[in-house]
Amino acid sequence: MRIRGTIVAMSVGALVACAGPKPVLYPNAHLQSVGSETAEADIKDCRQMAESAGAEQATGGKAGGVAKSTAMGAGIGAASGAVGGAITGSPGLGAAIGAASGATWGFLVGLFTSKSKDNPAYTNFVNRCLQEKGYEVTGWN
Template identity: 60%
Template sequence: MTNAAHSQSRGVSLLCVWLLLSGLPGCSGPKPILYPNGHLKSVGEEAAERDIEDCREVAEQAGAEEGSGAAGRAAGSAVIGAGAGAAGGAVGGAIAGDPGIGAAVGAVSGFVWGLFSGLFSWMFGSSAPNQAYVNVVNRCLVEKGYEVSGWQ
């Protein structure tokens, strides 16, 4: 591969990584839906949003994490993919005459496949928050006078 082709390939790879990561901050998780009771009507939407953020901080300070462990599942998916790829690669390599190379290639490709499938599942799949986090936020909001109808 020439230097120009290598530089172009690297540039495309960096662009893809940047596009993937730049989309992450825009993905916000679910938030509590407040019933329009007297308290909500009296304080207004802006104050309610501030109270929701305050309650989110209370939950985090209490040790409850918002995420449902999806990032950990993505990493686990990568490890499982590596193991399955290594096994499949070893079989394919044994047939071709070099099980070591086959296992290495299979492990790398399985790891990459598992990582990306796990990441896409994490980014675009269900984003239900951790139940302990929901409970702490809900209780905090109730103590402030709100009624939580659910999360969306």
């Protein structure tokens, strides 16, 4: 039951992590005239153009940091649990409990501390594309 909850939490975290930052548009006359739906479609088009040109969105993704932290937590927890279990007479059970606890701890630490690093080539490409369409990018969130 505990492992199932951990898997669900990791899946939700991976989806959140994949969302990534997006450009924040200044509400100039062009944005006001086309509306938010068209602006979102233009952002999507500019992102696809950047990727087609060979620019990647991030140089180190948050999902990778979360996965690394989760794996490290599971390994440390399994080792600690095996030692504790060996002392009490059940190293296998101790390792399993330690791995689940360590993975959960590692996942949560990674989720709240890992950050993706924006690739300047990607953000510059998307910014220029949006500027040519009439938008003003104020930053990325």
